[in-house]
Amino acid sequence: MKLCEMDRLQLETFYISAQKEYEDCKAKGLKLDMSRGKPGREQLDLSMGLLNMRISPDDTKVDGVEARNYGELMGLPAARRLFAELLGVKYEQVFAGGNASLTLMYDLIAKAYTHGLLHSEKPWSKLDNVKFLCPAPGYDRHFTISTSFGMELITVPMTENGPDMNLVEQYVKDPAVKGIWCVPKYSNPDGITYSDETIARLASLKPAAPDFVLMWDNAYCVHEFDGEFVPFKNILDECEKSGNPDMVFEFASTSKITFPGAGIACFACSEANMAYMKKLLNAQIISFDKINHLRHVLYFKNAQGVLNHMKLHAKIMKPKFDMVLNYLESGIAPYGIASWHTPKGGYFVSLFVENGCAKRVHQLCKDAGVVMTDAGATYPYKHDPDDSNLRIAPSFPPLDELEAAMQVLCVCIKLAAAEKLLAN
Amino acid sequence: MKLCEMDRLQLETFYISAQKEYEDCKAKGLKLDMSRGKPGREQLDLSMGLLNMRISPDDTKVDGVEARNYGELMGLPAARRLFAELLGVKYEQVFAGGNASLTLMYDLIAKAYTHGLLHSEKPWSKLDNVKFLCPAPGYDRHFTISTSFGMELITVPMTENGPDMNLVEQYVKDPAVKGIWCVPKYSNPDGITYSDETIARLASLKPAAPDFVLMWDNAYCVHEFDGEFVPFKNILDECEKSGNPDMVFEFASTSKITFPGAGIACFACSEANMAYMKKLLNAQIISFDKINHLRHVLYFKNAQGVLNHMKLHAKIMKPKFDMVLNYLESGIAPYGIASWHTPKGGYFVSLFVENGCAKRVHQLCKDAGVVMTDAGATYPYKHDPDDSNLRIAPSFPPLDELEAAMQVLCVCIKLAAAEKLLAN
Numbered sequence: 106m107k108l109c110e111m112d113r114l115q116l117e118t119f120y121i122s123a124q125k126e127y128e129d130c131k132a133k134g135l136k137l138d139m140s141r142g143k144p145g146r147e148q149l150d151l152s153m154g155l156l157n158m159r160i161s162p163d164d165t166k167v168d169g170v171e172a173r174n175y176g177e178l179m180g181l182p183a184a185r186r187l188f189a190e191l192l193g194v195k196y197e198q199v200f201a202g203g204n205a206s207l208t209l210m211y212d213l214i215a216k217a218y219t220h221g222l223l224h225s226e227k228p229w230s231k232l233d234n235v236k237f238l239c240p241a242p243g244y245d246r247h248f249t250i251s252t253s254f255g256m257e258l259i260t261v262p263m264t265e266n267g268p269d270m271n272l273v274e275q276y277v278k279d280p281a282v283k284g285i286w287c288v289p290k291y292s293n294p295d296g297i298t299y300s301d302e303t304i305a306r307l308a309s310l311k312p313a314a315p316d317f318v319l320m321w322d323n324a325y326c327v328h329e330f331d332g333e334f335v336p337f338k339n340i341l342d343e344c345e346k347s348g349n350p351d352m353v354f355e356f357a358s359t360s361k362i363t364f365p366g367a368g369i370a371c372f373a374c375s376e377a378n379m380a381y382m383k384k385l386l387n388a389q390i391i392s393f394d395k396i397n398h399l400r401h402v403l404y405f406k407n408a409q410g411v412l413n414h415m416k417l418h419a420k421i422m423k424p425k426f427d428m429v430l431n432y433l434e435s436g437i438a439p440y441g442i443a444s445w446h447t448p449k450g451g452y453f454v455s456l457f458v459e460n461g462c463a464k465r466v467h468q469l470c471k472d473a474g475v476v477m478t479d480a481g482a483t484y485p486y487k488h489d490p491d492d493s494n495l496r497i498a499p500s501f502p503p504l505d506e507l508e509a510a511m512q513v514l515c516v517c518i519k520l521a522a523a524e525k526l527l528a529n
Numbered sequence: 530m531k532l533c534e535m536d537r538l539q540l541e542t543f544y545i546s547a548q549k550e551y552e553d554c555k556a557k558g559l560k561l562d563m564s565r566g567k568p569g570r571e572q573l574d575l576s577m578g579l580l581n582m583r584i585s586p587d588d589t590k591v592d593g594v595e596a597r598n599y600g601e602l603m604g605l606p607a608a609r610r611l612f613a614e615l616l617g618v619k620y621e622q623v624f625a626g627g628n629a630s631l632t633l634m635y636d637l638i639a640k641a642y643t644h645g646l647l648h649s650e651k652p653w654s655k656l657d658n659v660k661f662l663c664p665a666p667g668y669d670r671h672f673t674i675s676t677s678f679g680m681e682l683i684t685v686p687m688t689e690n691g692p693d694m695n696l697v698e699q700y701v702k703d704p705a706v707k708g709i710w711c712v713p714k715y716s717n718p719d720g721i722t723y724s725d726e727t728i729a730r731l732a733s734l735k736p737a738a739p740d741f742v743l744m745w746d747n748a749y750c751v752h753e754f755d756g757e758f759v760p761f762k763n764i765l766d767e768c769e770k771s772g773n774p775d776m777v778f779e780f781a782s783t784s785k786i787t788f789p790g791a792g793i794a795c796f797a798c799s800e801a802n803m804a805y806m807k808k809l810l811n812a813q814i815i816s817f818d819k820i821n822h823l824r825h826v827l828y829f830k831n832a833q834g835v836l837n838h839m840k841l842h843a844k845i846m847k848p849k850f851d852m853v854l855n856y857l858e859s860g861i862a863p864y865g866i867a868s869w870h871t872p873k874g875g876y877f878v879s880l881f882v883e884n885g886c887a888k889r890v891h892q893l894c895k896d897a898g899v900v901m902t903d904a905g906a907t908y909p910y911k912h913d914p915d916d917s918n919l920r921i922a923p924s925f926p927p928l929d930e931l932e933a934a935m936q937v938l939c940v941c942i943k944l945a946a947a948e949k950l951l952a953n
């Protein structure tokens with residue numbers, strides 16, 4: 106029976122029962138973490154081969170480039186080819202970087218401030234106001250980059266097909282709006298993949314700012330855990346076809362393929378953007394770590410090698426997501442007190458509890474020893490206007506701990522919902 | 530006989546003989562590179578053990594930190610300890626970074642522009658003019674960072690004891706002067722180690738700018754190739770003792786210890802600076818590559834392990850420097866047409882040919898198939914006011930190629946000097 110259909114007595118009975126269940130949970134003295142999208146230990150063990158390769162001096166020279174020495178700003182050519190194949194872009198469009206796509210994104214924004222982008226009239230540091238579109242719920246670290254530079258963050262609601270494009274198209278008429286953060290495939294946290302129409306509308310935006318930038322964080326480009334690899338539109342091509350070749354930078358990394366924070370990252374962009382970026386990057390770096398590039402290339406050989414490897418991740422991830430979804434389906438759905446997405450890839454389940462209850466659920470979980478991502482973290486300025494969204498990150502805890510955490514979470518959702526209704 | 534003591538006939542004979550020698554060199558069709566401070570192949574082979582370690586999952590957790598997963602902004606604690614021991618600074622003062630100290634330096638300057646440093650009144654991007662002191666000859670990539678940000682570069686002549694401190698002390702009275710580039714041990718290219726007095730005067734500067742920064746690039750901190758390791762003043766302590774604890778950032782890396790561009794880099798600074806930097810870095814990176822940190826720690830274990838390893842480099846480097854210096858001593862010294870430093874560490878021999886002759890020597894070498902670092906590159910704006918300095922980088926070519934290159938260089942020095950005298 107749905108909670109909203111209960112009479113006062115039924116509700117009170119439900120509340121007392123939930124409270125008892127909660128006290129039992131607390132008594133267990135749990136200490137569980139569902140807060141960050143960190144791969145679990147089993148997943149880390151999948152890539153131990155990368156740590157234990159045999160590499161001879163002859164292996165280190167590929168395409169005439171010595172991976173062990175200085176040089177080759179754009180990175181090891183073989184690593185650029187691997188990313189080009191994975192993203193379906195051209196070799197010339199790929200820059201192979203360091204251990205973190207987040208840093209490449211930060212650095213691009215930093216360069217927009219210090220030097221300007223290719224089509225900037227002046228560096229953003231010389232502007233009075235810079236605004237950035239933030240589809241939300243979204244990735245907190247994107248928003249942190251924007252706030253670090255003092256931008257004004259504009260929340261754009263997410264729909265089932267990606268950001269609300271009617272709003273985006275309105276907002277970009279403001280020349281102070283300089284870009285948008287996108288996680289287009291298995292979005293963080295909703296697990297939504299942008300529809301073809303959304304992608305087409307993004308690629309053909311007509312922003313007032315000549316240096317408007319699509320920050321296309323394709324973090325989960327090959328991260329299906331349920332079903333086969335799903336091919337995805339090449340945003341560079343889409344932008345070029347729409348007459349916006351220089352409007353997009355795409356980012357990806359192997360952080361959730363091999364080792365988080367010790368993989369290799371890349372960005373891809375038009376050749377005109379690349380020529381511009383090379384001039385700037387030439388002052389910052391001789392090249393990123395080409396030996397790590399080499400290791401990844403020798404280990405995977407090609408995109409198919411990566412996809413095969415992702416199947417091993419999927420085998421570990423699928424049961425964890427199933428457990429989360431089963432608990433929500435059986436423990437919460439009957440009461441009609443929350444909704445959630447059912448992703449087929451990525452790292453999160455996005456949960457919407459009753460309006461005004463997310464912080465309360467978070468606190469109840471915390472008091473019972475279960476750490477979740479902060480309520481509100483998925484919104485600009487950490488402010489969820491509905492206080493409704495919670496991000497479940499099932500990857501890190503082992504299955505038994507995840508189960509214990511989900512039991513707690515379900516109890517807390519019920520308790521918070523009952524509290525709210527009873528207070529009315 | 531010195532060239533300046535020759536009469537016209539002697540000079541003409543000398544010139545004709547040099548010209549003949551030069552034509553013989555050209556006829557050999559050489560293709561040699563003495564342009565960059567890149568370790569040679571033999572040196573790269575020294576660290577193959579780092580590429581071929583056996584690392585078990587149990588090895589990857591050190592001090593409770595899992596090197597294979599996200600987290601620990603400051604880097605693997607064991608890597609920070611290693612750098613702390615190498616530089617003689619405190620663990621808390623060390624940030625372990627990515628593959629390049631150059632990038633850490635660039636990023637610090639970038640943050641000064643976008644956010645300001647700890648004691649900045651405002652970000653440097655908001656200032657009309659930023660000036661930076663550039664001891665010269667110096668490292669071209671330092672100057673490139675400064676020019677990339679549009680700074681005004683002020684040349685400070687190098688003395689045998691480091692930068693001319695009388696000038697430095699004058700210049701820092703200008704509040705627009707925001708910092709100085711220093712390579713304090715085996716400076717690039719002169720191989721000069723700053724004297725204790727110079728270091729004391731630098732540490733006790735009283736700059737008008739509250740956010741003046743010593744960019745202390747200790748690139749060659751353990752890079753003796755002639756004799757034992759020479760302990761070196763801890764600049765962080767010196768600055769603290771002089772009441773300037775936050776005035777310095779020190780940089781180092783293992784690029785010329787293990788693999789160029791694939792080693793690990795660090796910066797060290799006061800704890801107040803570190804607290805400030807952590808806030809900014811938190812938006813840029815989750816952490817740099819802790820697996821590469823781990824590899825280096827497992828490989829070297831401690832500072833003594835690094836010093837032992839540097840002895841192997843020294844065995845390869847010493848004969849190359851001896852060859853360069855022997856050629857100059859026997860082939861050039863008798864004519865009194867050039868001077869040079871005799872370093873005991875670092876990567877370069879700094880050569881001063883007759884005023885107005887460096888570009889000519891460079892061109893003659895190039896025409897004979899020997900690439901040297903561009904004449905002027907060691908000065909701000911690539912402008913050597915005397916057109917005299919050339920940087921010899923002996924590390925990269927094998928010994929036989931180095932010998933061939935030095936033969937060419939000596940001929941070119943003679944030819945250019947004779948041309949100059951005959952034109953008078």
